[in-house]
Amino acid sequence: MTQAQVQTMLDIQNVTKTYGKFTALKGVTLSAPEGEVFGLLGPNGAGKTTLLRILATLLRPTSGTAAVAGYDVLRQPEDVRRRVGVVNGGMGLPARLTGREVLRSFAGLYGMGRAQTEARIAELDAQLELGRTLDVRAGDYSTGMKQKVVIARAVIQDPPVLILDEAASGLDIFARRTLLDFVLATRAPGRLTLYSTHVMSEAEEVCDRVAILHEGGLLTVGRIPDILKQTGESNLERAFFALVRGNGVRGDGQRAV
Numbered sequence: 001m002t003q004a005q006v007q008t009m010l011d012i013q014n015v016t017k018t019y020g021k022f023t024a025l026k027g028v029t030l031s032a033p034e035g036e037v038f039g040l041l042g043p044n045g046a047g048k049t050t051l052l053r054i055l056a057t058l059l060r061p062t063s064g065t066a067a068v069a070g071y072d073v074l075r076q077p078e079d080v081r082r083r084v085g086v087v088n089g090g091m092g093l094p095a096r097l098t099g100r101e102v103l104r105s106f107a108g109l110y111g112m113g114r115a116q117t118e119a120r121i122a123e124l125d126a127q128l129e130l131g132r133t134l135d136v137r138a139g140d141y142s143t144g145m146k147q148k149v150v151i152a153r154a155v156i157q158d159p160p161v162l163i164l165d166e167a168a169s170g171l172d173i174f175a176r177r178t179l180l181d182f183v184l185a186t187r188a189p190g191r192l193t194l195y196s197t198h199v200m201s202e203a204e205e206v207c208d209r210v211a212i213l214h215e216g217g218l219l220t221v222g223r224i225p226d227i228l229k230q231t232g233e234s235n236l237e238r239a240f241f242a243l244v245r246g247n248g249v250r251g252d253g254q255r256a257v
């Protein structure tokens with residue numbers, strides 16, 4: 001694929017978000033092409049969830065623009081929603097349904113036929129190692145089982161854009177491994193996965209590029225090796241502290257590596 005043919009899957013221009021008098025996002029500008037796993041990193045309260053909720057059309061920016069897969073989140077929210085799968089911490093499952101029933105009902109909402117649905121469930125079973133989770137009621141799930149079904153539900157229609165907000169939190173090492181491998185497999189032409197985490201080592205494993213947010217401002221955005229080189233640090237966590245110390249908090253979102 002030549003550079004000219006690469007589609008921009010994410011285009012965020014000067015996005016701000018205020019909650020009353022509190023400014024949660026201070027003019028964030030960044031973009032990402034197809035084929036990447038793009039990390040959104042930062043400590044608690046950095047503004048990651050706020051930004052991802054704006055991209056998922058669940059929250060309106062106070063100012064600025066954002067486009068996902070070429071569609072504007074404010075002017076074309078339905079087009080955005082059709083192309084985005086979202087996983088965030090607050091998602092529940094109907095306790096009385098099995099995983100398979102949950103996935104079938106969501107496939108129905110997307111107009112998928114029976115054969116297509118069963119083929120997709122089999123594919124997700126293999127990729128996410130759902131196993132007996134498919135036939136256990138959600139009310140009896142462990143955290144890891146629940147999270148796997150929440151992820152499978154988010155991608156049942158195979159959306160080109162996947163938004164994972166702290167998706168690995170609370171998972172044991174097996175479930176976490178499965179999730180990270182699943183995320184790595186989404187790194188493909190025509191796709192973009194946004195992966196938010198405060199665990200920097202997780203990002204080092206799966207992300208091609210990362211944006212580091214701190215107190216609503218973008219500290220830096222770039223490829224991980226370039227950020228390590230820029231800061232002279234050996235890992236992203238150290239680089240984060242070096243950036244906070246060295247630069248203060250940038251609110252203009254322009255500092256790219």
Ligand SMILES: Nc1ncnc2c1ncn2[C@@H]1O[C@H](COP(=O)(O)OP(=O)(O)OP(=O)(O)O)[C@@H](O)[C@H]1O
Nearest residue numbers: 019022024042043044045046047048049050051198
């Ligand atoms: N509805 C709201 N009303 C007021 N303040 C809010 C609201 N939602 C978020 N905030 C504040 O905005 C800031 C950014 O929150 P956000 O949830 O986006 O951060 P985050 O980077 O996702 O952090 P965490 O990892 O803790 O979820 C925080 O200071 C938070 O308290």
